[in-house]
Amino acid sequence: xxxDSDNLVEIRGLSFARGDRMxxxxxxxxxxxxxxxxxxxxxxxxxxTLLRLIGGQLRPLSGSIRVDGQEVPRLRRDQLFDLRKRMGxxxxxxxxxxxxxxxxxxxxxxxxxxxxxxxxxxxxxxMKLEAVGLxxxxxxxxxxxxxxxxxxxxxxxxxxxxxxxxxxxEPFTGQDPMSMGVLVKLIRLLNDALxxxxxxxxxxxxETAGIADYIYLISGGxxxxxxxxxxxxxxxxxxxxxxxxxxxxxxxxFHYPAPDFADxxxxxx
Amino acid sequence: xxTLQNLGRWALGMFERLxxxxxxxxxxxxxxxxxLFRLRLVVQQVYSVGVLSLLIVTVSGLFVGMVLxxxxxxxxxxxxxxxxxxxxxxxxxVRELGPVVTALLFAGRAGSAxxxxxxxxxxxxxxxxMEMMAVDPLRRVVAPRFLAGFISMPLLAAxxxxxxxxxxxxxxxxxLGVDDGAFWSQMTAKVDFYEDIVNGVIKSAVFGFVATWxxxxxxxxxVPTSEGVSxxxxxxxxxTALAVLGLDFVLTALMFGGV
Ligand SMILES: Nc1ncnc2c1ncn2[C@@H]1O[C@H](COP(=O)(O)OP(=O)(O)OP(=O)(O)O)[C@@H](O)[C@H]1O
Ligand SMILES: [Mg+2]
Numbered sequence: 001x002x003x004d005s006d007n008l009v010e011i012r013g014l015s016f017a018r019g020d021r022m023x024x025x026x027x028x029x030x031x032x033x034x035x036x037x038x039x040x041x042x043x044x045x046x047x048x049t050l051l052r053l054i055g056g057q058l059r060p061l062s063g064s065i066r067v068d069g070q071e072v073p074r075l076r077r078d079q080l081f082d083l084r085k086r087m088g089x090x091x092x093x094x095x096x097x098x099x100x101x102x103x104x105x106x107x108x109x110x111x112x113x114x115x116x117x118x119x120x121x122x123x124x125x126x127m128k129l130e131a132v133g134l135x136x137x138x139x140x141x142x143x144x145x146x147x148x149x150x151x152x153x154x155x156x157x158x159x160x161x162x163x164x165x166x167x168x169x170e171p172f173t174g175q176d177p178m179s180m181g182v183l184v185k186l187i188r189l190l191n192d193a194l195x196x197x198x199x200x201x202x203x204x205x206x207e208t209a210g211i212a213d214y215i216y217l218i219s220g221g222x223x224x225x226x227x228x229x230x231x232x233x234x235x236x237x238x239x240x241x242x243x244x245x246x247x248x249x250x251x252x253x254f255h256y257p258a259p260d261f262a263d264x265x266x267x268x269x
Numbered sequence: 270x271x272t273l274q275n276l277g278r279w280a281l282g283m284f285e286r287l288x289x290x291x292x293x294x295x296x297x298x299x300x301x302x303x304x305l306f307r308l309r310l311v312v313q314q315v316y317s318v319g320v321l322s323l324l325i326v327t328v329s330g331l332f333v334g335m336v337l338x339x340x341x342x343x344x345x346x347x348x349x350x351x352x353x354x355x356x357x358x359x360x361x362x363v364r365e366l367g368p369v370v371t372a373l374l375f376a377g378r379a380g381s382a383x384x385x386x387x388x389x390x391x392x393x394x395x396x397x398x399m400e401m402m403a404v405d406p407l408r409r410v411v412a413p414r415f416l417a418g419f420i421s422m423p424l425l426a427a428x429x430x431x432x433x434x435x436x437x438x439x440x441x442x443x444x445l446g447v448d449d450g451a452f453w454s455q456m457t458a459k460v461d462f463y464e465d466i467v468n469g470v471i472k473s474a475v476f477g478f479v480a481t482w483x484x485x486x487x488x489x490x491x492v493p494t495s496e497g498v499s500x501x502x503x504x505x506x507x508x509t510a511l512a513v514l515g516l517d518f519v520l521t522a523l524m525f526g527g528v
Binding site: 055057081082084085087089091093095096097098108109112113157161 | 398402404405
């Protein structure tokens with residue numbers, strides 16, 4: 001793998017641990033500019049953690065994380081903040097500000113980081129809300145939204161500053177088939193029309209494979225497979241086959257690391 | 270051996286937390302000058318921290334003043350000096366009870382609410398979300414609340430004392446028949462502006478600083494779960510009460526001497 005400027009994000013030899021548990025053990029990963037890259041893997045493998053590492057909220061144990069040529073773990077706080085203004089992140093939980101209305105939530109980054117007048121902010125916010133189909137919900141409080149709606153508002157907020165890159169943490173959970181379809185199209189559209197770089201973390205194999213240009217499968221702290229959706233679909237390795245086709249038996253671990261079940265039941269203690 | 274290890278771990282943990290608390294304060298203080306341009310944020314918080322505490326502070330001040338009136342009268346009347354009632358009531362309130370009781374009420378009413386609010390914002394990833402939007406939660410969320418608490422406490426204490434004097438007057442003059450003119454003239458003659466009032470205001474400002482700092486830090490440092498937030502809220506009230514009472518002794522010794 002070569003370092004070239006086609007990659008917005010380059011991760012090399014990244015290791016990260018929570019307590020004694022290695023979450024990542026030397027992974028390499030590239031996000032190409034202008035493409036939708038999907039990161040998939042069993043629950044609890046560290047997909048959210050990976051996004052937080054890219055966003056500079058966590059520091060790696062070792063390895064390098066370059067975003068747009070800048071080494072994220074080494075940035076000063078103000079440099080990191082400048083970089084983050086160009087990254088949107090959609091949190092798994094939405095992370096909307098609960099004391100602000102939907103409208104004010106989407107307007108929040110604009111008001112914090114720009115000197116635009118209220119009239120312009122209003123137009124921008126309504127445009128973003130229209131894109132996620134929630135223009136009519138602008139006066140609701142976050143507590144009055146369903147989980148899926150909250151995530152769509154969070155998406156509108158993430159694109160408010162027109163970032164160069166968006167990280168979506170599980171954008172599809174809690175969406176009905178229709179809004180799921182809209183979201184899938186929206187992610188693709190935003191990516192292509194605005195020239196964004198997108199990272200989608202998801203379990204939904206079919207939807208994700210439908211929009212991703214490139215997929216990484218991670219498990220047990222390693223990248224176990226990577227490739228275009230078509231290539232992965234043809235891939236014969238039992239791991240990939242099991243994960244991509246959702247079969248219950250195979251090498252993909254479903255359990256959090258634990259001692260042998262029989263030993264546990266018989267109570268070695 | 271285990272106890273020794275645990276003691277060591279506990280002490281290390283405590284000092285680490287103390288260090289975090291001071292760094293936190295430093296960052297928050299660095300964030301306050303920027304608020305000059307965003308006074309609206311502070312005003313909003315003065316409303317929820319200060320104005321919403323008004324009712325409990327006024328009602329408590331009234332009752333404390335009335336009790337002082339009763340107790341003071343019953344003691345003074347034995348010496349035939351019940352005209353001095355206003356002095357007893359006013360000095361107790363302005364020097365001690367105003368700042369101290371207000372700070373305790375403040376911890377229960379506003380401090381616990383601040384801790385819970387910040388702690389829940391942390392638990393629901395709102396603070397992390399802000400950081401990812403390149404907004405510093407210490408500046409945007411914590412600093413305005415800090416300033417609001419610091420401004421509100423002396424004002425609340427002043428209101429407490431004023432209402433308390435009125436309560437003492439009501440009991441002394443209204444119910445027990447102390448001379449109205451003597452009540453006010455004794456008070457204006459014996460209560461010194463610098464010695465009593467300014468010192469009382471300094472006390473309440475110090476208490477406001479400490480109470481708000483504790484409340485915000487406990488929230489910011491809370492374990493981000495519902496149990497963690499509930500523990501943090503309890504700690505806010507307990508630690509603020511202890512800090513206020515301890516500091517009160519130190520400040521009193523410094524201001525009014527004698528030690
Ligand atoms: N704050 C934390 N402290 C300690 N361990 C944590 C913390 N957050 C996450 N972990 C651990 O890190 C691992 C990775 O968590 P992460 O949230 O990144 O998983 P994920 O791949 O996003 O899972 P999911 O698909 O369920 O969202 C988990 O096994 C979890 O136990
Ligand atoms: Mg996750």
